[in-house]
Amino acid sequence: MAAYRRSARPRFILLLLVLTAITLVTVDTRANGGGLTGAIRGRAHDVFAPVQSATHSVLRPIGDFFTGAFHYGSLKRENSQLRDQLAQARGQALGASDAQRELKILSEQAHLDFVGNIPTVTAQVVDTTSSNFEVSIQINRGTGSGIAVNMPVVTGGGLVGRVAQVSSQRATVLLLTDPTFSVGVRLTTNGSVFVADGTGRGNPLNLELVDATTQIKTGDKLVTSGLNLEQYPKDIPVATVRSVKTAPGQLQQDVTIVPTADLSRLEYVRVLQWSPQS
Amino acid sequence: MSPAVLARLRLGGLLVLALVLQTTVVPDLRILGVCADLLLLCTVCAALVGGPELGGLVGFAAGLLADLFLTTTPLGLSALAFSVVGYAVGSVRRTVLQEGWLxxxxTALVASTAGVIIFVLAGAMIGQSQLTRVGPVDxxxxxxxVGVMNAVIAAPVCxxxxxxxSASQGSPGSMGSALGSAFGSAFGGSLGSHRAGQAGSEISSTAARHSSRLASRPAHIRAGRGGGRGR
Structure with missing residues (x-):
């Protein structure tokens, strides 16, 4: 009898835990990110925010050292490239200042800048995700700054992602490359519209439903399509075509695209206070 | 403050510390886009130290904390995967594994690898298809x-x-047993105090074995007595 009890109790507890976990999963899946479980997550983010900030500011050198040690070669190469670019840019800046003034006036008149007159919130990236299966970042602005779920997030380079979760001081931004992410895009060369899907950290995005007759080649630019009820405003740069493959006899082309924004080194991002209705 | 409460507080504090590190510094230390999983590692270590019951409970708590900072997967999925891992490691530890520096x-290597795969499979079963979209190889x-990185830091974390x-003063047995009965009364009140105490002494025996590194027989005897006191 004693032996039976010894093995039965942990098993009973495991059963209890598993059932509790499944209940939680069910409740959260039904609430779809909102509801009680969503509120608990938001509260946890707010509670931990100050501790995380402090920890990160104290321990950031460790991460920097690690990055430096593992990417020494590429950093060195990049440094020399940047020096070269800086020298060129200095030369060009002298000649460009007048043209720049003109351009500024023009773009102000015509709203050529892709953000246009949508109000934005600038936020600092405080943490990247702790998970190995999702690609997201945390930013230091939340509902207090007027951020809401599903708002598009951009940098100067183009679309970065969308707000997936928001608490009063923090928001989680799901990046383009996350496997759950998809965005309607338009080819700037001929206006064809496709859907781009994320495929995981560091991987290029897939372009869906590109039929074999579509004219598309490496280097073509893609912007958000802004079709009816699309989650993103029109004409935000999204990606550049990296590769196009057509297998013989296939009806569709295999197209991969890379984001124009550098997603691996985000420091500041802009959240567009935009929703499909506005 | 009773030793049971102290031990629980220490374990809770440790999990919170692991969570803070996991959400701040650890993601900066990615190799090939993958970072270690401290909360999973804490679960494995707790199971090694305290057996299946503690492993399951710590796994549930650690998984729940991890879930709070995930976005695309539902709350409770890591809790599910980690408590299964904790229970399994705890059970195997009792019957199969040998004491030693390795x-x-x-254990961290095998259990962490298995934990991640269980997480993905459980997710796929409840319709989180994005987890499997990267393909089986990835x-x-x-x-x-994750397994390798967790294995590297396993010894100090354990x-x-x-x-x-376990106890900071007195015999490790009494502390572990008290912890066991405390968890027992919190989660399995219907089982009654007698069984809770018994299971507590069972946990304490592995705790004592691990921390004292003495021959297992005296540790068991001590733990048994400790169980009586703890209750």
Whole structure:
């Protein structure tokens, strides 16, 4: 009898835990990110925010050292490239200042800048995700700054992602490359519209439903399509075509695209206070 | 403050510390896009130190904390995967594994890899298809990298978890047993105090074995007595 009890109790507890976990999963899946479980997550983010900030500011050198040690070669190469670019840019800046003034006036008149007159919130990236299966970042602005779920997030380079979760001081931004992410895009060369899907950290995005007759080649630019009820405003740069493959006899082309924004080194991002209705 | 409460507080504090590190510094230390999983590692270590019951409970708590900072997967999925891992490691530890310096790293390697795969499979079963979209090769690669990275830091983490779960003064047995009965009364009240105490002494025996590194027989005897006192 004693032996039976010894093995039965942990098993009973495991059963209890598993059932509790499944209940939680069910409740959260039904609430779809909102509801009680969503509120608990938001509260946890707010509670931990100050501790995380402090920890990160104290321990950031460790991460920097690690990055430096593992990417020494590429950093060195990049440094020399940047020096070269800086020298060129200095030369060009002298000649460009007048043209720049003109351009500024023009773009102000015509709203050529892709953000246009949508109000934005600038936020600092405080943490990247702790998970190995999702690609997201945390930013230091939340509902207090007027951020809401599903708002598009951009940098100067183009679309970065969308707000997936928001608490009063923090928001989680799901990046383009996350496997759950998809965005309607338009080819700037001929206006064809496709859907781009994320495929995981560091991987290029897939372009869906590109039929074999579509004219598309490496280097073509893609912007958000802004079709009816699309989650993103029109004409935000999204990606550049990296590769196009057509297998013989296939009806569709295999197209991969890379984001124009550098997603691996985000420091500041802009959240567009935009929703499909506005 | 009673020793049971102290041990629980220490374990809770340790998990919160692991969570803070996991959400701040650890993601900066990615190799091939993969970072270690401290909360999973804490679960494995707790199971090694305290057996299946403590492993399951710590796994549930650690998984729930991890879930709070995930976005695309539902709350409770990591809790599910980690409590299963904790229980399994705890059970195997009792019957199969041998004491030695390799125990913690080897167990962390295998259990962490398995934990990640269980997480993905459980997710796929409840319709989180994005977890499997990267393909089986990438999933196994990610799981193995997590396993290796956790194995590298397993030994010190296990020592810390062992300290948190056992006594800082007095015999380790009484503390572990008290912890067991405390968890028992919190989660399995219907079982009655007698069984809770018995299971508590069972946990304490592994705790004592791990921390004292003495021959197992005296540790068991001491733990048994400790169980009586703890109740």
């Amino acid at each position: 125990l913690a790293p080897a 999933i196994v690669k990610t799981a193995l990298l 020592r810390v978890v062992g300290w948190a779960a």
